[in-house]
Amino acid sequence: MDFDAVTALGSARCSTIPSAKRDRSWASHTLLGHRFGLGKLIAILVCPSQERGTMLAPGSALTLERGWQTARAAESLQNLKKLNNQDFSRLRAQCLSQGLLFEDATFPAQVSSVGPNLLPEDKLRRIQWKRPTELQRNPCLVVDGISRFDIMQGEIGDCWMLAALGSLTLQKQFLENVLPKDQGFQDNYAGIFHFRFWQYGDWVDVVIDDRLPFLNGRYLSVHPRTSNEFWPSLLEKAYAKLRGSYQNLHGGCLSDALVDFTGGVQVQFPLKDPPPDLEEILKAADRSQCLMGCSTSSQLKRNIELRNGIVQGHAYTITGAVKIRYKNGWKHIIRIWNPWGHGEWKGPWSDGSSQWDHVEPKYRETLLRNKDDGEFWMSCENFLEQFSWLYICNSTPVFLNFGDQHCATWSVERHVSLCSPVRVTGRNSYSPGAVSTNMQYFIKVPDYDSKTYNVVISLMRKHAEDQQDAKPLKIGFLITGENSRVLKESFSMARDVTNYFSLSPGTYAIVPAANQEFEFLLRVFMKTQDYNENSNSLPSPVLPMEVPKQNRDSSYKAAFLRYATQGSVIDASQLQQLLNEVILQDEMTSLGGRFSFDSCRGILALMDLNSNGRLTLQEFGTLWRSLTKYMDIFSKEDRNHSGFLDVSELRSAIQTAGLVANEQLVRLMALRYGDGAGRISFSDFICCMLRLETVTHAFQNLAEGESRISMTAMEWLTLVMYT
Template structure:
């Protein structure tokens, strides 16, 4: 069984759609090829060496391999008279204090310019949502303040390798306006500079004018992408979307209209255009549930005007807390729409991740994916004595790659095959071949053949146990270099144990996998890999913990909440969490996620007072009606309902204070609360002839105040 993956559709600034082997699982590659430790230097330009040379000579870098000249723009992007009106300016010529990044990278930093590269910007907008990928593409060792020399660099994935692309910061302007993407904030330049680096990689700005969002998603992640036709969608499309969002996939979509590019319809949707899918949610609506999709337009404006758009009456029937958490009523290009309208208005959905985690929907086990990579050359075969091409002979003499499926779940996809053709170095005039592959069984029976006129042909399958062979091929009489990747789901016990799971942690993940994932999450947010402060903790919790659909409905972690959490877990009292301290917090949070999910029986994303009582008891803690009322008042909303972020803060404090009280009752004086209580209350105890119960009541009252403070 296979999902048929067709070429990208929808044009107009958005084009319609000896081997080396590695194993990969989750987010870690086990071989140097394609890793960030083995980055290739594009055009043999070394960023550090070039920057040092410029600083030592007091010069600003000028890139001779991608000069400030019309050759870098491309001869056909603009009419000749306009082409030669272009001026190149550095950010330091435009502003006194330019910045590379302000307050982190965001899709709302991006506004498309005159170049028709919505396909690339839609992928870039999705990238900003997944911080683990952003750091791969945008190195931190650069900026306009320290060691500025007019030189920057960015990294992209190309046919199995990460390449480092160096540029100077001269940007093209036409009549005083950005020719390329321009940032929403005037002095933030990462979008414009990153786009220039990608244009250099592709050969010119002109080569960004029309392209495939599927290509850009892969170039920004090194992952595997799949395309789903929305005119003939898979029956479980809604589950695929939710699984993709939960597992931190990059997602995009496109509209049809090859002859009506950039035409905005009355409903606000642009024809022949690419968009970013930024979220998927299942929310309570009236007396039922509704699947809605969040989408962003890389123009930075122009939104859907139908049901579930900003200000539409449908939002009046959504719980206020949920509406406040989801709805951003601004003209920023982002909007919600129903899954039904999504399928009606858009033609294709694109999903990309390091491994095909978006196919794990409905899987109740902790699964991982491994991948084999093969790079080789496909050559045509000529019949002896003539120049007649023989496809059968070509297939029989070209490489075949075998893989074994040990077991499978008949309801779950377990194999994904991706074949990518390598373009000529000069992108202009490069011919895209119609490529594909055959899958054969041990008895040479052909199970599948899939051919398309795109760079990357990908399909997923449900294959029963056995040995199979993949045979890359093309329908044309022309050799081509290819990268073949075979992804296989590891069912049951995982044989490869030295790789990290996805940072989006499902609540039913076994404890051993929870413990192995905290380190990866910590290192992505830590300062120089050593500690995290309250702000970093807030970013971490909101990006990782709240990826779950249910836990996100109650809103994110506030900065003050994270300061309180840090104070409870910071045993060294230095205002930061070490890896060891974070491990304790991570274990507690994953435990609370499970408790919260079980207690929230109606899946509303909130706990009422009675559900809160059940959750506290499930955590092994004791409470009474007085404390319950205080907790609901302190941590709940106007209706005394508690979302997950507030629940986690409540439980951390309640558990800490409970242990402090227990230690006091046992006569241990090392806990902070006991020292003060014993000094204060013992004289009163002696004077009044009181008993230990008297002290207990007083300490319990103080504990309640501490929990609710």
């Protein structure tokens, strides 16, 4: 239970794989139709947001930002490597044809996979390996979606990995890379599973069997809160295999796990001496859906729980941050989760503390989850006092875009090579001759008028196959200017040395360095200005919610250009970022949760007339006008300002929009898009109304005045298969 931590600001529950328990039979009654009568059949099955709970935004006026997302599943998994050359599909098919359950000879159910030094010898001899089918009559990979609350740490001290995993559950765009959906205990079960992790520039597919280690009848590894749900235990086993053994999970760096789960870039911030703009960095990280986490000091004995409930030498996940009305002012509070699955902060803003008595009931009801589940709130002041390090990770360092009044993107360059020794003796103690003879990577920093950080450099040591046997090595890099003069340097004993800089325009050389030869992956992220070159001025970076109606049609062009690829189209990932950063600026509309990636894919499919997975400016303009219309309707119908609509308010909203739905259909829509209490959040309301509007117009165009329509089987399949 250790050390560095990194995880996520975000929603309370990210349900990425539909529950087997959730009845979807009524969905077959969904009406399908033709979009605008243009002769193109499209799907209208927009997936509602499955991120039930609260996605908390700390501010109400958000700067428009966009980062080049390099970790999209469709792109990053093209060159997928196979650990030990094991092919999941081929091995599963072989087992099914022979009627056998898979047994992994490369990570056997033996002491070698546990590790010889994890436990005393007598305990190692007592370890038993059991399959989920031996433990439960109805085992499932996922039950009712994937959540951090599914995780409870076992005997192994891998809180650093589990804290990163807890953060991963909040960010579906990364989770889908790690946990493939083509597996389970129902169809084609053969005792074999696979998971994916990022290693030194490549995604690696790791195949395992489902035999799990038990000691004295208890899980040695992580155990799920729901007894028949096994995704946490199996994913942990795959990660243990990647690192050589379960023993190699007993202590580690949360920052490493964050990068392994995302392929992104992580930055660490010391909380005992935080940067002056830390609060702005946190806000930007929240807006850009970063993975985040924190850790406590390990100077004292690890895993010691203090009287205030905080564990020393332990990693935690950051799951939310919000500015809340408190008494006569405002208070910034942070939500944190303990991978133990229990053990919470007992100070101000903890569950049941007196501070919550001074918060309006509707906010208290939304924010406070008074359960012994390891999650708690605390003030920013207490956060800085109790924790030592903050970690932030994303595909690109978009969390450093705060204060940037331009439309900024991040590009990345990658280099893999072997570094010759450069003597590391002390700060700025390198002779120009010694530096110039080593391998140098030249970068040209553009003339970018920004007072924020514009360069991030990440140097990762690439270990041998048995990476855990590698000896500790101090590695780092130098940044040199003219005459090979060292301007900046960054060194550490960590696997990944990453730092951020504000460099003036010019040409620089990056020199990887260590006292001995090592293989490395060097990544250089640079911020660049991105806007329409034909324009004499940049669009306004802030788009307030109170934009006058007559000006809204023109404002969508500014938003589109900031997020579009080369100013021409936007994909689902960019649409998700745009909607969450531009549309969800009001704190009340954001209380119901952000737009999920699935929701945005479905929304895009509704407007995508070219069926290419992208929206043009014209298509986005149509979407924008619908969005602003439904924003007004939602604000009007949400009379108690709760951030949700109940069934009666939904019925009224449909009538206000000029659409038709009988009582049965309204109830089905509330069931389809609402939470357990039938309440519909703003993001789900948008998905619901866009689909209803599209279906209505599509039917009218297809029917051409008739009361019924007909179509071929292939037309029907084309309709239902696009989203």
